Amino acid sequence: MVKRYFMVAALALVLAGCGSNVKLDPPIQGTGTDATATGQGAGQAGVGQGAGQSTVTQVQAGSGGVDSAGPAGVGRVIYFDFDSFTVKPTYQAIVDQHARFLQANRGRTVAVEGHTDERGSREYNLALGQKRAEAVRRALTLVGATDAQIEAVSFGEEKPAVAGSSEDAYAQNRRVEIRYR
Amino acid sequence: MKFDSPRRNTPSSWQRRGLVAALAAAPFSPAFAQFRVEVSGVGLTQLPIALVPFRGEDASPQKISAIIRADLERSGQFRPVDSAGQAMDETSRPDMSVWRQRAADALAGGSATRLADGRYDVRFRLWDVVKGQDLGGQGYVVPQADLRLAAHKIADYIYEKLTGEKGIFSTRLAYVTKAGDRYTLWVADSDGENAQAALGSPEPIISPTWSPNGSQLAYVSFESRKPVIYLHDVASGRRRLLANFRGSNSAPAWSPDGRSLAVTLSRDGGSQIYLISASGGEPRRLTQSQSIDTEPTFSPDGGTIYFVSDRGGAPQIYRMSASGGAAQRVTFNGAYNVSPSVSPDGRYLAYVSRTGGYKLQVMELASGNVTAVTDTAEDENPSFAPNSRLIVYATRQGGREALMTTTVDGKIKARLAGKGGDIREPSWGPFQR
Numbered sequence: 001m002v003k004r005y006f007m008v009a010a011l012a013l014v015l016a017g018c019g020s021n022v023k024l025d026p027p028i029q030g031t032g033t034d035a036t037a038t039g040q041g042a043g044q045a046g047v048g049q050g051a052g053q054s055t056v057t058q059v060q061a062g063s064g065g066v067d068s069a070g071p072a073g074v075g076r077v078i079y080f081d082f083d084s085f086t087v088k089p090t091y092q093a094i095v096d097q098h099a100r101f102l103q104a105n106r107g108r109t110v111a112v113e114g115h116t117d118e119r120g121s122r123e124y125n126l127a128l129g130q131k132r133a134e135a136v137r138r139a140l141t142l143v144g145a146t147d148a149q150i151e152a153v154s155f156g157e158e159k160p161a162v163a164g165s166s167e168d169a170y171a172q173n174r175r176v177e178i179r180y181r
Numbered sequence: 182m183k184f185d186s187p188r189r190n191t192p193s194s195w196q197r198r199g200l201v202a203a204l205a206a207a208p209f210s211p212a213f214a215q216f217r218v219e220v221s222g223v224g225l226t227q228l229p230i231a232l233v234p235f236r237g238e239d240a241s242p243q244k245i246s247a248i249i250r251a252d253l254e255r256s257g258q259f260r261p262v263d264s265a266g267q268a269m270d271e272t273s274r275p276d277m278s279v280w281r282q283r284a285a286d287a288l289a290g291g292s293a294t295r296l297a298d299g300r301y302d303v304r305f306r307l308w309d310v311v312k313g314q315d316l317g318g319q320g321y322v323v324p325q326a327d328l329r330l331a332a333h334k335i336a337d338y339i340y341e342k343l344t345g346e347k348g349i350f351s352t353r354l355a356y357v358t359k360a361g362d363r364y365t366l367w368v369a370d371s372d373g374e375n376a377q378a379a380l381g382s383p384e385p386i387i388s389p390t391w392s393p394n395g396s397q398l399a400y401v402s403f404e405s406r407k408p409v410i411y412l413h414d415v416a417s418g419r420r421r422l423l424a425n426f427r428g429s430n431s432a433p434a435w436s437p438d439g440r441s442l443a444v445t446l447s448r449d450g451g452s453q454i455y456l457i458s459a460s461g462g463e464p465r466r467l468t469q470s471q472s473i474d475t476e477p478t479f480s481p482d483g484g485t486i487y488f489v490s491d492r493g494g495a496p497q498i499y500r501m502s503a504s505g506g507a508a509q510r511v512t513f514n515g516a517y518n519v520s521p522s523v524s525p526d527g528r529y530l531a532y533v534s535r536t537g538g539y540k541l542q543v544m545e546l547a548s549g550n551v552t553a554v555t556d557t558a559e560d561e562n563p564s565f566a567p568n569s570r571l572i573v574y575a576t577r578q579g580g581r582e583a584l585m586t587t588t589v590d591g592k593i594k595a596r597l598a599g600k601g602g603d604i605r606e607p608s609w610g611p612f613q614r
Contacts, residue, residue, distance in 0.1 A: 054326070054327060054330055054353065054368075054370075054375070054377070055326065055377070055416060056368045056377035056378070056379050056415050056416065056418075057379075057415075057416060057417055057418030058377070058378045058379060058380070058381065058418065059379065059380050059381070059413070059418045059420060060380075060381050060382070061380060061381065061382035061383070061384070061402060061404040062383075062404060063382075063383045063384055063404060063406075064404055064405035064406050111406070111407070113407075119539070120517065120519065120533075120535065120539060121476065121489075121496075121519040121520045121533060121561065121562070122387050122388070122561065122562070122605075122606070123387070123388060123431060123432045123445070123475055123476045123489075123519075123520070124473070124475060124476060124489055124496055124519045124520070126387075126401075126408060126429060126431050126432075126445075126452075126475070127431075127445065127452035127473040127475045128473070130428070130429050130447050130451070130452050130473075131451070131452070131473060134447070134450060134451060151407070151427055151428065152428055152429075152447065152450075153406075153407040153408065153428060153429050153447075154408065154429045154447075155385070155403065155408070156387075156408075158385035158387065158403060159385070159403075
């Protein structure tokens with residue numbers, strides 16, 4: 001039983017080695033003092049300084065997105081209470097003016113971008129920010145904008161408006177930004 | 182191919198011996214302090230092992246024996262024994278009485294030789310000190326870039342020989358750093374070292390996760406000013422959009438067969454979980470709720486998806502069939518349980534709970550017993566090592582973001598090396614083939 005277990009382990013080890021791209025010599029055989037394993041794979045000469053098995057190729061991403069003009073003189077940020085997804089009545093005037101602008105300019109589109117504070121899971125915060133963005137999207141469509149004009153997206157906690165871990169910073173980061181495309 | 186007689190050393194005999202030899206948590210010696218391994222708790226069964234500096238390693242760019250020693254120590258299963266004043270390589274027949282006096286149960290040494298073509302020939306041999314027996318060795322001829330990998334493979338050999346389980350030291354981690362306004366997705370060794378940039382971006386990158394074959398990363402990038410999911414072949418740098426639907430696209434999780442991914446999409450309004458083929462195409466909706474459903478992760482057999490939902494009023498972890506349907510609640514303590522990760526052996530669920538801070542928890546799934554395994558307060562994003570013995574997670578230490586590993590019982594922790602800046606979003610890759 002023990003023997004079989006060991007053989008399985010040994011075989012697994014050998015197989016793991018053989019499948020590798022690393023130039024893996026056969027395990028040194030014998031009993032220590034007379035080990036004579038030599039470096040195999042001399043056909044690979046010239047790659048000594050070169051890329052290894054774990055080589056990674058780097059990619060550079062660009063930055064997308066446009067920021068076009070919307071209605072002049074109208075606020076673009078709506079703030080939310082902790083753990084809340086309700087557009088407060090104080091922001092109804094902002095919502096109304098954007099909705100009217102979109103109604104008058106059917107060719108224009110907006111991104112409604114939800115944000116959270118930094119506490120908790122990044123992915124869960126992404127979903128919370130989405131919930132805030134959806135609330136603003138619904139508010140806009142209720143007063144004249146169409147669904148096709150609005151894309152609700154979330155940045156979660158990734159793009160805080162204010163750095164820091166104070167209650168004040170958190171309050172300024174729990175927000176939805178309206179961005180014209 | 183010939184290995185030593187199996188009767189000479191079995192995992193169970195080593196484990197028994199370790200039980201006797203390691204009486205309590207031995208403080209690590211100052212020489213190893215740079216590896217930042219924290220040991221807590223008593224009754225640890227750590228096997229004392231001596232790693233003698235490899236002949237020639239001073240002339241090589243990597244200190245092979247130090248890498249092996251740190252690997253073994255971080256595993257929680259080994260305790261380093263001082264090797265000062267001793268010299269050996271794989272051809273030596275060491276004087277075991279010296280090592281018995283130092284209370285070492287195992288001993289390893291070897292050599293690193295630069296070849297004429299620039300590659301290195303790294304060899305080692307492992308000894309059972311108590312029995313005075315040769316436990317075999319191996320040799321690797323590697324380019325300079327893979328010297329650390331050779332050291333990790335030696336640590337894997339030693340770990341497997343002495344514990345009977347596969348080692349994870351030659352596996353890879355992915356993580357993200359933020360330095361100024363630059364975000365970088367890194368691929369690093371399991372100790373956080375040897376990091377190589379896979380993606381640089383002026384916009385956030387989150388949720389990298391390794392494909393089951395270890396060749397690709399799925400992640401969420403905000404480079405197009407909204408979250409979209411990419412699949413990225415790490416070796417070639419080739420990448421393609423997997424999910425760029427209207428709204429947000431996030432939380433990718435590979436099925437164990439690598440053929441599909443569970444993802445969170447808001448294309449139908451609200452964050453819901455969908456299944457999408459790794460080759461792209463039309464996603465199939467798995468959850469049908471008015472609530473947030475996100476952070477999916479597959480069970481190792483692929484039959485179950487664990488996920489987070491606020492359908493009960495607060496975020497909790499649920500599970501459902503991988504084809505969708507009714508969900509059962511899994512977490513019941515506290516009002517905020519997120520970021521589930523299932524161990525590859527299916528025994529444990531790691532997640533983060535808000536309990537006076539955000540703390541990493543480990544649930545034994547069979548019993549439902551939950552253990553808090555950290556004393557930090559901003560833990561995030563646990564990911565299991567492929568042998569289910571260690572968990573890597575992000576946290577905050579001294580005001581800075583840090584990556585840590587912990588044993589599943591929380592007794593051994595190590596802070597991983599990383600590139601400068603804030604460091605987060607670790608994902609532990611599979612066994613390398």
